[in-house]
Amino acid sequence: MADMASAGKSPSLDMSAGTTAGTDSTPWQRAATGANLLSPDGTLGVTIFEEMTTLALSTGAINLGQGFPDEDGPAEIKAAAQSAIAQGANQYAPGKGTAALREAIATHQQRFYGLNPDPDTEVLVTTGATEAIAATLLAFIQPGDEVLTFEPFYDSYGAIIGMAGGNHVTAPLLAPDFLPDLAELEDSFSSRTKIVLLNNPHNPTGAVFPEPVLTRIVELAAKYGAIIVSDEVYEHLTFGVRHIPITSLPGAAERTITISSAGKTFSFTGWKIGWLSGPAELVAAVRTVKQFLTYSSGTPFQSAIAVGLALPDEFYTGIANTLRHKRDILAEGLRAAGFGVYNPSGTYFINVDTAPLGIRDSVDLARRLPGLVGVAAIPVPVFCHPEGAERTRSLLRFAFCKKADVLEEAAARLATLKDRL
Template sequence: MNSPMPFPWQRAATGANLLSPDGTLGVTIFEEMTTLALQTGAINLGQGFPDEDGPVEIKAAAQAAIAAGANQYAPGKGILELREAISLHQERFYGLEPDPQTEIIVTTGATEAIAASLLALVGPGDEVLTFEPFYDSYGAIIGLSGARHVTAPLLAPDFMPDLAALDAAFSSRTRVVLVNNPHNPTGAVFPREVLERVVELAIRHDAVIITDEVYEHLTFGARHIPVATLPGAAGRTLTISSAGKTFSFTGWKIGWLSGPEHLIAAARTVKQFLSYSSGTPFQSAIAAGLGLPDEFYAGIADTLQLKRDILSEGLRAAGLDVFTPQGTYFVNVDTAPLGITDAVELARRLPALVGVAAIPVPVFCHPEGAERTRSLLRFAFCKRIDVLQEAAERLATLRDRL
């Protein structure tokens, strides 16, 4: 017990902002807000999961696979049918052609792909660079690995990085730069010039790029550019995506990882001792889903954009400053126009106050970033239209209720 943090779970908890300075272990903000929503009957716009299922043909494919007996372990790297479908999807949308045999593995959601990649590639003495705010599992896994988590800020209102600050965040110890694009929690979609700077800096510092692209098809008027398509990037980039967000089957936990063979082999070595394999009949169904026509992919983005706009109208009526996202499930607002500068405190009051739950953005940051985003709240709009209309009406009363 010579070290102040001798156990891996403590490093993970600290990385995810769950461990207080006095050593008290808290719950995730998602659990806290969900509990408050249940206690008050509030509409839960905190955690980002849909409240309606995805395409019936994908559900039917899963049912057919179960009936046909696809109920035992899948191969550790995923069934060949899905790996081939992922390769075809990458070629169809981005011109990439990963080898299904050696350059793709199927994972238990994107979360496992992130964990396997980081645990395979970094350790004590290394640095992992992410943008800030950052998805909480990044901090947890970086902490678990023993590496140091370094951040570069994304700045409102458009949540683009300051490129000089990004340059300064790299060092000789930067082993991995982890890029979430489209970005959760801000909803930013990074343009080519930002991504090219990331690649340029990764090459200069000989860093691996890991990209979390789970919202790749959920963009609104902005083009998603996979980092692996940029000059000089393919040989040092691991690309992560999943079926959960695209197809609205988050509970199936089917994700994937693609990239050069030597990096995939490293990640697979760790992944096989995490879950080994998962969701055999679901893998077959997602293979079918990846072959859906272009109209499907355009349609899900259009529907989500409509939902974004419905909720945003209610947030503006509440007197909040709305930062319109270019992608993802989330819209962020600034509570400062209402004279409120503590989003965490407001998030805890909101379910009882107006019957809607949200997530405060500071929980996705280190202390300095938490101060910078102190007055920001994140709302999820991946819900039914009638639910969002009701939430918008409730939120429009916020100014009067405060």
């Protein structure tokens, strides 16, 4: 029983402790530090997505910051979810996912890539790709283990690595193609490298890794005994280039967990249906952790996504072609604005260089852009460690997963930027 002196008091939090994400800090502090949310003086900030969304709302700007579509996906998938709800699929799904969805995932992997995961032991359904990433890292990382990502990196990677007590090591992706220097890539590996966390197609750069790059990653992972975790949520959103699952390359399958989700492919990000596949022993380890996070989720949505994965090839080519057209609309406005434009090979995102406008600080410009022209974007340095932030200091990321008329309006607004600066 609490004594009278402490009864009724709220626990205090030392906001300054553990800002270097050391093992003596608390998990939340390590997560915040890993996601670049905790400053050296201990100030806890908000994510850049929240900051830019707030700015967009307050100024009436078009929000091309956060990567979510502004229209729903296929009607037949929505109808399948509604039907599942009406038919009573509203209780817990099995912890590893419904049989229908696991079988659909296995069939999808065979159909598109010639892979044959066992739906009973080598496929796991998760609450979005984010949980798949978190459960995987928490399953295998011990304090002091190194996790290698490519930089810039999706902010959730740093957060989970920090939460698990791992050391986050990065290998730079270099403009204009945003691919790693293969001659120097091994410098990022060590005897402590436990996981290579790959995002391909890559957010935020839009790069699609070609086979020579993937082959070198497999060679180095094998040499250093590392697990490969491949986040492939944009697998169907590539423009004129082929997505190659790294697990399909020689020597990769026995050490690779492949992650994807329904959110990006089908434009149902709010449903949070993700999955992973890989060797049975690795999947079992991840399932052990995952069952104590959410256990299961989205029963009627799982049934609907199983329907979606069986859609004809025309659907998959159609979504990529539509998105490519949207990319080109926005790119035209960005070039008219005076930016240096890096055309992406995949994903929802296009990156620009602000240096041709005489601006070197993309963070500052991102904060001014909603007021200047009524468009919000995300500065790329926030996806980097300090050295990488300096290297990408003049880069901005825009999302083009919006309606065409919204992008046309954004392009027209951006074209006025040079006159407004």
